[in-house]
Amino acid sequence: MIDAWFFAVIVLAVLIVLSIVRLILGPTAPDRVVALDTVNTLTVASMILLGALYRQVIFIDVAIVYALLSFVSTLYIAKYLGGEM
Amino acid sequence: MVVDLIFLIFLAIGLIFNTLGVIGILRFPDVFTRLHAETKTTTFGTIFLGLAVVVYGASHFFGTGDGQYIVLSVHTIIAVIALAFTNATGAHAIARAAHRSGQKPAEAVVDRLAEVNP
Numbered sequence: 001m002i003d004a005w006f007f008a009v010i011v012l013a014v015l016i017v018l019s020i021v022r023l024i025l026g027p028t029a030p031d032r033v034v035a036l037d038t039v040n041t042l043t044v045a046s047m048i049l050l051g052a053l054y055r056q057v058i059f060i061d062v063a064i065v066y067a068l069l070s071f072v073s074t075l076y077i078a079k080y081l082g083g084e085m
Numbered sequence: 086m087v088v089d090l091i092f093l094i095f096l097a098i099g100l101i102f103n104t105l106g107v108i109g110i111l112r113f114p115d116v117f118t119r120l121h122a123e124t125k126t127t128t129f130g131t132i133f134l135g136l137a138v139v140v141y142g143a144s145h146f147f148g149t150g151d152g153q154y155i156v157l158s159v160h161t162i163i164a165v166i167a168l169a170f171t172n173a174t175g176a177h178a179i180a181r182a183a184h185r186s187g188q189k190p191a192e193a194v195v196d197r198l199a200e201v202n203p
Contacts (some may be wrong), residue, residue, distance in 0.1 A: 004093060004096060004190075008096055008099075008100055008134070010104075011104070012100075012103065014152035015104060015107045016110060018107050019107055019110065021111070022110050022111055022119075027167075028116065028188060029186070030116045030179060030182065030183035030186065030188060031119060033179050033182075034110060034116065034119050034120050034123055034179060035110060035176060036122050037123065037124070037172075037176070037179065038106065038107065038110060039125055041127045041128070041168065041172060042103065042107075042127070042131075042133055044131065044168055045099070045103070045130070045131040045134045045135075045162065048131075048134060048135055048138055048161055048164060048165075049134060049138065050107055050143055051137045051157065051160075051161075052142070052157065053159075055157070057153065057155065057157055057160055058154050058176050060160040060164055061155065061160060062162055063164045064160070064163055064167055067164060067167045067168045067171055067195070068167060070172065071171035071172075071174070071175055072174040073114045074178065074179065075160050075174075075175065075178050077182075078175070078178035078179050078181070078182035079178075080182075080183060081180070081182040081183070081185075081186045082185040082186060083185060083186065084185075
């Protein structure tokens with residue numbers, strides 16, 4: 001049971017590194033924003049799995065706050081890219 | 086144990102769909118196709134990873150009667166709902182910003198947003 005959670009977290013960490021490759025390579029700014037959004041979503045998923053792995057509810061509370069704050073930052077970056085600020 | 090099997094199936098579905106989303110943003114040629122590949126598959130996969138945690142917490146709550154497992158399940162449900170709503174709205178905002186900043190879809194036949202908002 002513990003090994004399944006740990007394997008899943010390691011796979012998500014590898015996926016986050018692959019998304020950071022697109023964030024570095026991305027030709028334009030909206031590509032980088034898409035890669036950053038992927039990194040945020042995968043970070044929330046890995047925090048939920050870590051909360052189940054260590055049986056700590058505080059990880060999942062941090063995941064809720066992280067999801068809402070990353071949504072606000074994505075909206076601000078999108079407003080800036082669209083030339084509306 | 087059938088509960089362990091359900092939990093492992095949900096975990097496998099979540100990891101497979103997250104992997105497909107990351108392969109999509111690495112392989113697709115355009116920002117709109119990358120956004121299309123990323124936001125739907127990653128949201129779907131993360132919902133299934135949350136469902137695995139919910140099933141795990143509920144089975145341990147009914148097995149042991151410990152109260153912290155049901156707190157784990159309820160907070161995971163709240164986190165997954167917040168993530169599902171904010172991901173859809175954020176993807177819409179990114180696509181609109183990319184279109185307004187001058188990127189056009191590469192091989193599009195119809196572009197309705199360019200007619201409304203040139």
